[in-house]
Amino acid sequence: xxxxxQLDSQVPVFEEAPVELRCNYSSSVSVYLFWYVQYPNQGxxxxxxxxxxxxxxxxxxxxxxxxNKSQTSFHLRKPSVHISDxxxxxxxxRGTDKLIFGTGTRLQVFP
Amino acid sequence: DGGITQSPKYLFRKEGQNVTLxxxxxxxxDAMYWYRQDPGxxxxxxxxxxxxxxxxxxxxxxxxxxxxxxxxxxxxxxTSAQKNPTAFYLCASSPQGWDTSSGANVLTFGAGxxxxxx
Numbered sequence: 001x002x003x004x005x006q007l008d009s010q011v012p013v014f015e016e017a018p019v020e021l022r023c024n025y026s027s028s029v030s031v032y033l034f035w036y037v038q039y040p041n042q043g044x045x046x047x048x049x050x051x052x053x054x055x056x057x058x059x060x061x062x063x064x065x066x067x068n069k070s071q072t073s074f075h076l077r078k079p080s081v082h083i084s085d086x087x088x089x090x091x092x093x094r095g096t097d098k099l100i101f102g103t104g105t106r107l108q109v110f111p
Numbered sequence: 112d113g114g115i116t117q118s119p120k121y122l123f124r125k126e127g128q129n130v131t132l133x134x135x136x137x138x139x140x141d142a143m144y145w146y147r148q149d150p151g152x153x154x155x156x157x158x159x160x161x162x163x164x165x166x167x168x169x170x171x172x173x174x175x176x177x178x179x180x181x182x183x184x185x186x187x188x189x190t191s192a193q194k195n196p197t198a199f200y201l202c203a204s205s206p207q208g209w210d211t212s213s214g215a216n217v218l219t220f221g222a223g224x225x226x227x228x229x
Contacts, residue, residue, distance in 0.1 A: 034217075036220075041222075041223070041225075042222050042223065043115075043201055043203075043221050043223050044201065044203075044218075044220045046217055046219075090153065097167075098144075098159065098169065099216075099218055101153045101154040102153055103151060103152060103153040104153050
């Protein structure tokens with residue numbers, strides 16, 4: 001069965017500092033991984049995805065994630081965060097009949 | 112612009128009343144989904160539909176019902192049988208059904224409906 005574990009429920013960080021949001025997955029089928037972002041009182045937006053090919057994927061706003069098969073991880077990183085990055089971040093893995101989400105990590109960026 | 116519209120954004124109901132949440136999409140997507148979001152629990156799948164006039168139960172379907180009479184619409188009814196209905200409800204769609212041979216389907220989400228039962 002597929003599953004996703006996000007180890008940190010909250011990550012506080014100061015503006016311009018680097019950040020890593022951790023995600024580990026379990027999957028017995030072809031691995032497709034996603035990061036979604038949710039701003040307060042809004043729906044989820046796709047941030048980036050790994051389907052195949054290069055293990056390092058990037059988003060348009062400076063986030064990147066690396067697929068690591070040996071460690072079954074797909075951690076999200078950004079070298080320098082902004083106040084506007086404050087949001088909840090969900091890691092997800094494609095299951096056999098649905099998208100399976102982690103419990104989310106709330107990133108709080110302080111000035 | 113194409114997207115998913117959920118209404119109402121906020122809804123208050125008394126205990127024991129049924130309530131229907133609307134979800135409309137103009138993306139021409141085949142598949143639609145309803146998720147429930149509770150703090151610290153992530154998103155849990157309630158129902159999904161891959162084609163018109165067909166839908167399947169997700170992980171927490173008890174106390175909910177859906178219909179898919181049109182491709183564009185996938186309303187969710189929260190019935191009085193749902194023991195703890197207060198939550199944030201998210202509707203989503205994807206271009207095609209969940210075909211394991213065709214690669215991943217990216218979900219597009221609506222802005223959500225927050226239901227509070229008093």
